[in-house]
Amino acid sequence: MLILRAVPPAPRQVAFPGVALLLGLADKTPVARRTPWWLLLLRLLAVAALILAFAGPVWKPVPRAGTDGPLLVVMDAGWAAAPDWAGRQTRAERALTEAASDGRPAALLLADGRTGPKPLVFAPADRLLARLRAAQPVSWETALPDDPEAALSELPDGSLSTLWLADGLDHPNRAEWLAALTSRGTVTVVPPAGPVRALSLHGGDTPSLTLISSDDAAPGILAIGPDPQGIERELARLAPGDAATEAGVTTRPTAIDLPPELRNRVTRFQVEGEAHAGAVVLADDRVKRRKVGLVGDADAHAEGQRLLSPLYYLRRALAPTSDLAEGGLGDVLDSAPDVIILADQVDMAEIGELAEWVDAGGLLIRFAGPRMAGYEGLVDEPLLPVTLRQGGRDIGGALSWGEPRGLEPFDTDGPFAGLAVPEDVTVRAQLMAQPLPNSPSAALPR
Amino acid sequence: MALTTTELRAQAQAASAHLPGLILSAERLAAMVAPGAHGLRRAGPGEDFWQYRPATHGDTARSIDWRRSARSDSQFVRDREAQTAQTVALWVSGGQGMAYAGAPHRPNKGARAQLLALALAMVLLRGGERVGLLGQPARSGRMQAERLAEGLIRAAPAKGDEDAPSPEALRPNQHLVIISDFLTDPSWLEALLTRAAALDVRGVLMQVLDPNEENFPYSGAVLFRSLSGAVRHDSRDAAGLREAYQARLAGRRDWLRAQAEGAGWRFGHHTTDHAPALALSWLYQVLEG
Incomplete structure (x- = not known):
């Protein structure tokens, strides 16, 4: 690259008041002003390479699924899927588009707990795209329908291929669904892109927070509430406590170590940098002093x-x-x-x-x-x-x-329920x- | 380097602090009508007593001091000290080239020229002279330094690279100090000096240059342009131009010196990496005569 730029050098622009004294002076040793032919060739090659690169060539394109059987896209739609929801939608959309171009029927199972027990309807894949684009993650946990056999009862002929966009958490019915789907064809599971983090609040005499995470990073926990002017803002930033890792899950208990005046104003706690419902805890009477x-x-x-x-x-x-x-x-x-x-x-x-x-x-x-x-x-x-x-x-x-x-x-249902009588x-x-x-x-x- | 009036005044005061008050030689000032502010240490028209001298031929009877003469046998004349004021006009080039500074730690030429002008004015004012910018009334007194500083700072820079004093602004019997870089076409100087000789104006030409303009430290392909952008020179081998440039600069200086000496003026030059006090001492000595 140095050669490409070096010859001939671009003249340096210099402000010089004495330029009037220079007028009419000729250079003693004139430097080459013409580009040598090999440099021109090198530049042409570089430009050609650039043009080729911008044309978007594909090196070893991804082999497409060779089956013509139906496609089932299972999307975990609970809070844990929210952080990279756009990426999940793109991945599912790509699979549906491929299926549409191959003419394979497809179905979309949004595991948000709102699907009834009715069987899945397989339709041409391009009809599902609108529903996929409108889908939103919910603020509760992913929930799969109870009976996989019933849901898969109207399966068309052919080997079923399944694309499962998992959110990284274990859910009820997950094992049953996995078994039912593997028995009918291939299952491709896409794990979540990043770690899953959640926050929970424990009441009692000294209320505390627990940060549960699938990695050992320690993001700050923000206490958010109205300031004395009534404007909602970050009131404090709690540092998570010592980590205890068990089976890949890191638990960090965090004490709410705030002055009472500040603590009573907190309306919610939030894991910094996490934008999903699992990372937010509303502060209720348990936190107040x-x-x-x-x-x-x-x-x-x-x-x-x-x-x-x-x-x-x-x-x-x-x-x-x-x-x-x-x-x-x-x-x-x-x-x-x-x-x-x-x-x-x-x-x-x-x-x-x-x-x-x-x-x-x-x-x-x-x-x-x-x-x-x-x-x-x-x-x-x-x-x-x-x-x-x-x-x-x-x-x-x-x-x-x-x-x-x-x-x-x-x-047991009175206001003193749970108190032991000495x-x-x-x-x-x-x-x-x-x-x-x-x-x-x-x-x-x- | 944008100076405020206060800063310029403070720097000029520092530069001129160690010079004694300047009293100009006054060969031709006897004819000046304006009443002076300081004695010239010789006999002449004035108010203060200077000396008694024996009366000689040509002294009228009225000029004899009878009270002194009564104490001895001969007659004495009471001389008074000649008193007059010299007028010095200052002119600082406002060409765009004066705004050039070759390195960030150096002042630009215009700032140095203003500093020299004001410091000189302060020394002169301390000696009781009347100082003004060319084309503006000359006054004496400490307050005039304030007005000069104000005028130097407020002077509008010229549109192009060139700036020349107007010969019409010359007044008889002035001393004129011209501070410029003299890098642009200096043909105006001939007309000015001719008129100055006619009006009996003496003066000094002071060339202020940046070290870069003396040494020409450039090499390789350089596109030189003047600060206003009006004049350009494209060079592919700037280092090869150095000797020719320096020869031309020396030629320009010789020409300026010849012009100045032909008119009874003096020519000096100063670079901005030298202390301004050197140039100021030189100006002081030259004006002292």
């Missing part, structure tokens, strides 16, 4: 009262998973909590504001206690689901009959509801 207002500890600073405080167990139970706001009822209301817990509180000054807060949708939980039991105006106390009788009843004391009893197991919990004191006609419906199911 709630603010709980606790009222009922007037003597918080008296040292002897620490263990006797009605809030002692509430604090221990709630502190790991939520933010606690303690103080008087007015302070707690000002801090805009999600839940307010009143422990053994009666006759409060700010009961009016609390009632407004409850009417506006606030969740109020009240615990009874000795102070409540001894309050004279308990019958008129507002913000109770049922009217309570003053005094209550003690069980197992010196002046009462019967032994304290434990709790029954909770109903053996050593017994009921020694009780506040009783006024017997009214509507009392059973006002109580929560167990």
